[in-house]
Amino acid sequence: MPELPEMENYKSLLNQKIAGRQITQVQINREKSINVNPELFRKTVLNQTLLNIDRRGKHLLFKLQNGQVLLLHLMLGGWMYYGTEADKPKRTIQVRLSFGNEHLYFIGLRLGYLHLFREVEAAEKLAHLGPEPLNATFSAEEFSKRVAAKHGRLKTTLIDQEFIAGIGNCYSAEICFHAGILPTKDIDAISEAERVQLFQSIKQVLPEAIKNGGYMDRPIFKGDFKTGGFYRVRKVYDREGESCQRCGFTIVMETISSRKTFYCPNCQK
CATH class of the missing domain: 1.10.8.50 (Helicase, Ruva Protein; domain 3)
Known part of the structure; x- marks a missing residue:
């Protein structure tokens, strides 16, 4: 299962690739991997600019221009891949976010999830977590x-x-x-x-x-x-x-x- 260093690495690499870019297509192949109606998910996320990606514990937060947040927890077996259709792994894709001809594939989300929340709701979902061990304020x-x-x-x-x-x-x-x-x-x-x-x-x-x-x-x-x-x-x-x-x-x-x-x-x- 990915832990803090894995998610921090993903955050850094994905910010380099997709921060500031527009989500041009949304594909949902497994409804259980999200938390709202697929049509509402698509409508809320489609054509939004991804401002940046943040991390909290083992979670990633994809922050959208409209104030919504995609909260990701990969859990056991989950992973991501970013690239073209020709590059993608030969695995079942649960969710795909497109950025033009390149796509972010969410794979193995059987236990993991990509949930859509307002920013305040995402903060509430993560409120139970302890301090970030690498924060300067953690003494x-x-x-x-x-x-x-x-x-x-x-x-x-x-x-x-x-x-x-x-x-x-x-x-x-x-x-x-x-x-x-x-x-x-x-x-x-x-x-x-x-x-x-x-x-x-x-x-x-x-x-x-x-x-x-x-x-x-x-x-x-x-x-x-x-x-x-x-x-x-x-x-x-x-x-x-x-x-x-x-x-x-x-x-x-x-x-x-x-x-x-x-x-x-x-x-x-």
Whole structure:
């Protein structure tokens, strides 16, 4: 599932491609992927200029000139591709937005969605999310205060979207590894020094992942060589049975709250 770095990468690349352009055609192949009548969706979106694309947590917000917002959550299995009909993947397309001869394809939206809202409604839908971890206003003090109010395992806390927005399976593992702390550790047992280290790790791992295009390796357009680059430099995620790059011990996988969790049992304490 795409997490904060993946969605931030998509936001940046798509703003370069389609911000400021007019939506010339709307195609809906799966009505369950949207939240309103297809005809109303088309009427509201067609011929609108896409002002820009923003991100909140794991969501993208496509902001239209008429004040409407297309709220995207890819969920598990969802992805996007931008290009011509000749370039498009041979996959089922749920929704297509056209920009002249080029199109933005929404693929795999079986669990994900592209919903149409007024801007205030979109804000309400996302109001439950926790702070953005890379915002300058998100401080170590706020992080520590939030940790102090939580219980259970560290992994479960980090992926709680009401605790912090945007961190999921992959980056919770990478953050815990960077901090040298076991994701299985009870959060009540985490010291103040460990809280500081976790905060610093969040601030280092996520920007590094964004810089490398996230871990999901599906290019978003022809010639996109950035997307998915983090998968090649990840330290523990999806590396069960491989050697730890820090100490040489074997990376293990454990299931926590029905989520696969990867860590080094030797150098994470």
